[in-house]
Amino acid sequence: MDHLTPVSALAADPKSDPGEVRLSQARLGDRGVIASVHVRPDVDHRGLSADELERRLLELGFVEGAVLEVIHEGAIGRDPIAVRLDDMRVALRRKDAVDIVLRLTGDAR
Amino acid sequence: MSTASARIALVGNPNSGKTALFNALTGSHQKVANYAGVTVEKKEGTITTASGRTVTVLDLPGTYSLRARSPDEAVTRDAILGQLKGETPPDVVVCVADATNLRLVLRLILELRQVGRPMVLALNMFDIAQRQGLRIDLEGLARDIGAPIVTTVATRKRGIEDLVAQIEAKVEALANSGALEAANTWHEPSPAEIRQAHAEAQRLMKAHVRPAERPDTLTGRIDAVLLHPVAGLAILLALLFVMFQAVFAWAGPLMDGIEGGIAALGGLVAAVLPDGLLQSLIVDGLIAGVGSVLVFLPQILILFLFIILLEDFGYMARAAFLMDKIMGGAGLHGRAFIPLLSSFACAIPGVMATRVIDSKRDRLTTIMVAPLMTCSARIPVYTLIIAAFIPNQTVWGFASLQGLVMFGLYVSGITSALAISFIARRLFWRGQVEPFLMELPTYKTPDPKSVLRNLWQRASIFMNRAGRIILPLMVLIWVLSTFPYPPEGATGPAIDYSFAGRLGHLIHPLFAPIGFNWQMTVALIPGMAAREVAVGALGTVYAVANAEEQVGTLAGALSADWSLAMGLAFLTWYVFAPQCAPTLAVVKRETNSWLWPTVMFAYMITLAYLAAMGVYHGAVALGWG
Ligand SMILES: Nc1nc2c(ncn2[C@@H]2O[C@H](COP(=O)(O)OP(=O)(O)O)[C@@H](O)[C@H]2O)c(=O)[nH]1
Ligand SMILES: [Mg+2]
Numbered sequence: 038m039d040h041l042t043p044v045s046a047l048a049a050d051p052k053s054d055p056g057e058v059r060l061s062q063a064r065l066g067d068r069g070v071i072a073s074v075h076v077r078p079d080v081d082h083r084g085l086s087a088d089e090l091e092r093r094l095l096e097l098g099f100v101e102g103a104v105l106e107v108i109h110e111g112a113i114g115r116d117p118i119a120v121r122l123d124d125m126r127v128a129l130r131r132k133d134a135v136d137i138v139l140r141l142t143g144d145a146r
Numbered sequence: 147m148s149t150a151s152a153r154i155a156l157v158g159n160p161n162s163g164k165t166a167l168f169n170a171l172t173g174s175h176q177k178v179a180n181y182a183g184v185t186v187e188k189k190e191g192t193i194t195t196a197s198g199r200t201v202t203v204l205d206l207p208g209t210y211s212l213r214a215r216s217p218d219e220a221v222t223r224d225a226i227l228g229q230l231k232g233e234t235p236p237d238v239v240v241c242v243a244d245a246t247n248l249r250l251v252l253r254l255i256l257e258l259r260q261v262g263r264p265m266v267l268a269l270n271m272f273d274i275a276q277r278q279g280l281r282i283d284l285e286g287l288a289r290d291i292g293a294p295i296v297t298t299v300a301t302r303k304r305g306i307e308d309l310v311a312q313i314e315a316k317v318e319a320l321a322n323s324g325a326l327e328a329a330n331t332w333h334e335p336s337p338a339e340i341r342q343a344h345a346e347a348q349r350l351m352k353a354h355v356r357p358a359e360r361p362d363t364l365t366g367r368i369d370a371v372l373l374h375p376v377a378g379l380a381i382l383l384a385l386l387f388v389m390f391q392a393v394f395a396w397a398g399p400l401m402d403g404i405e406g407g408i409a410a411l412g413g414l415v416a417a418v419l420p421d422g423l424l425q426s427l428i429v430d431g432l433i434a435g436v437g438s439v440l441v442f443l444p445q446i447l448i449l450f451l452f453i454i455l456l457e458d459f460g461y462m463a464r465a466a467f468l469m470d471k472i473m474g475g476a477g478l479h480g481r482a483f484i485p486l487l488s489s490f491a492c493a494i495p496g497v498m499a500t501r502v503i504d505s506k507r508d509r510l511t512t513i514m515v516a517p518l519m520t521c522s523a524r525i526p527v528y529t530l531i532i533a534a535f536i537p538n539q540t541v542w543g544f545a546s547l548q549g550l551v552m553f554g555l556y557v558s559g560i561t562s563a564l565a566i567s568f569i570a571r572r573l574f575w576r577g578q579v580e581p582f583l584m585e586l587p588t589y590k591t592p593d594p595k596s597v598l599r600n601l602w603q604r605a606s607i608f609m610n611r612a613g614r615i616i617l618p619l620m621v622l623i624w625v626l627s628t629f630p631y632p633p634e635g636a637t638g639p640a641i642d643y644s645f646a647g648r649l650g651h652l653i654h655p656l657f658a659p660i661g662f663n664w665q666m667t668v669a670l671i672p673g674m675a676a677r678e679v680a681v682g683a684l685g686t687v688y689a690v691a692n693a694e695e696q697v698g699t700l701a702g703a704l705s706a707d708w709s710l711a712m713g714l715a716f717l718t719w720y721v722f723a724p725q726c727a728p729t730l731a732v733v734k735r736e737t738n739s740w741l742w743p744t745v746m747f748a749y750m751i752t753l754a755y756l757a758a759m760g761v762y763h764g765a766v767a768l769g770w771g
Binding site for chain 1: 210250336
């Protein structure tokens with residue numbers, strides 16, 4: 038899978054819309070609505086197919102329109118993160134959250 | 147199908163209360179097929195309904211989707227689809243839902259509908275839903291999902307009769323029509339289909355569920371402390387430390403009591419029975435053998451009590467969150483924390499609990515290092531050697547030196563496990579990493595009854611294993627160390643002439659470089675059955691060998707016979723050595739290959755030999771030889 042872009046390179050690219058942020062880049066307290074969950078097929082997801090990662094995210098409730106807030110960060114490298122997702126709490130690593138794009142709601146930043 | 151019996155399966159998201167409901171339904175009529183760390187093995191029980199029908203109930207592992215991602219979830223999928231080998235599919239599927247967390251389970255229900263089996267929805271945790279002022283339009287929802295809904299409070303046994311009645315109605319309808327409600331049209335949903343199902347679930351929520359008036363804020367407030375980057379980790383470490391100190395401080399008096407009781411019983415039997423072979427078999431073989439098993443039941447109970455309480459409280463997922471980065475650095479999944487923590491009690495439930503890890507590689511790595519965690523079977527060995535060689539002192543004004551050494555042994559187990567998995571990931575797996583995606587359940591007060599039931603199940607599993615493996619072995623050791631008798635006019639201790647003695651002498655040269663004497667090597671052979679057997683074996687070897695002199699306790703005998711360096715080498719050996727045939731057998735079964743148990747045996751014995759050699763020669767150099 039050498040031809041694939043590593044996830045880290047991708048994570049750095051800023052979204053064009055300032056009101057949007059990748060969940061992998063979100064800070065503690067960031068709040069918003071999930072704008073898209075499109076796991077990129079041309080990126081190496083450490084052995085998992087993009088389709089599979091996308092389905093797993095969807096199955097746990099990371100779906101367009103869900104309300105999300107970053108509520109905890111790990112001690113080392115602020116990773117993993119815990120988010121409030123609608124009525125539940127979910128923990129995930131930042132590198133698995135790259136393709137979840139959050140549209141921040143008004144007062145968040 | 148027969149009208150007299152039926153099968154049902156409980157399915158739902160993790161932490162929705164399936165096991166609690168299973169307990170409420172089946173009471174004491176249940177059997178755990180195997181060692182269960184989390185809900186791993188298939189739990190089966192029976193209910194007898196008012197009309198005299200026998201209903202078999204299956205407690206299935208929790209899942210968010212029938213699209214199984216782990217062996218654990220595959221069991222659930224196969225059971226529901228009727229693809230489980232040697233099992234008939236359930237007549238009725240009982241979906242267990244946490245009433246306060248419906249969104250994801252509604253999507254699962256839509257998948258379950260496609261399977262076409264009759265379904266009943268148990269809306270569990272209804273007490274919490276009511277407390278929160280959550281309003282659910284039960285009739286409307288039941289109509290839309292096409293299944294009757296029963297509200298339940300599993301921990302209080304509320305709604306159980308209604309649930310059984312609904313199940314019976316479904317069973318009867320099925321018996322009368324003789325056909326399923328619909329054909330099975332389930333297939334693995336695509337991302338688009340999952341989105342569509344989410345939209346449908348969202349519509350159901352909007353239509354039938356009014357948001358909670360008083361949503362739970364407690365979980366958030368507790369998490370603010372327990373998941374705090376600094377305080378959270380400190381609390382986790384403190385918790386582990388307290389756990390291990392408690393295992394020692396609390397279990398001590400109980401163990402002394404059991405030991406005293408066993409010794410008194412042995413004395414009593416010895417007084418009644420005439421001297422000779424029978425007395426020796428019963429006192430030295432059987433009673434001492436049972437005693438060596440019983441004596442560390444208190445420690446197992448205390449350890450399991452902690453694990454069960456933390457799990458039911460909802461802390462285990464938090465611990466996985468806190469540990470993920472550290473474990474991840476070593477190439478382990480945050481979820482490996484639970485199996486590895488279970489391995490502190492016994493590697494067998496630990497290895498089996500690895501089924502919750504989705505990826506095969508993460509799972510294999512976790513299985514490989516699980517036996518390095520200090521299981522409770524090592525505790526008797528450690529306790530014995532520590533009692534013999536480490537003075538019972540208080541250091542820094544509060545900690546016991548013996549407890550500290552024990553803590554150190556635990557730490558070396560953990561550290562080596564992390565190191566091995568780090569190396570394994572680098573050498574063999576080359577970078578495949580499974581995503582860490584985990585729901586953090588709301589905190590719940592553990593239900594004392596279910597905690598006790600769980601504790602009892604685990605204790606009986608242990609006693610079962612002990613009875614089946616350890617007791618026969620104790621008798622075998624007795625035979626090996628009793629026969630053949632020494633020749634007339636022999637001068638050395640009797641065991642020197644026995645099979646055990648000869649075997650010990652035979653393999654002794656291999657172990658001389660790491661400081662072992664032949665009594666130690668004799669103890670290693672039966673110790674393969676289970677680590678704690680080594681204590682009984684040492685007891686037998688020394689008690690028989692020194693029977694005439696009546697040297698006080700075994701610890702006294704050891705400290706008189708071994709140097710400190712030998713004691714430390716023996717401790718080190720037990721940190722690493724694969725001295726447990728049942729674990730290897732379980733690894734064979736879980737991986738379905740002889741390769742992995744072989745790899746495990748080879749790497750652990752190499753590690754043990756090298757480490758014990760290093761420690762022995764180091765200690766001798768320090769003048770402890
Ligand atoms: N308040 C309340 N707690 C419950 C109820 N059912 C289960 N619990 C608790 O919820 C937690 C998870 O339950 P468990 O049966 O282990 O869930 P499983 O993962 O689905 O098997 C445990 O602490 C239970 O005691 C209920 O109806 N009401
Ligand atoms: Mg369960």
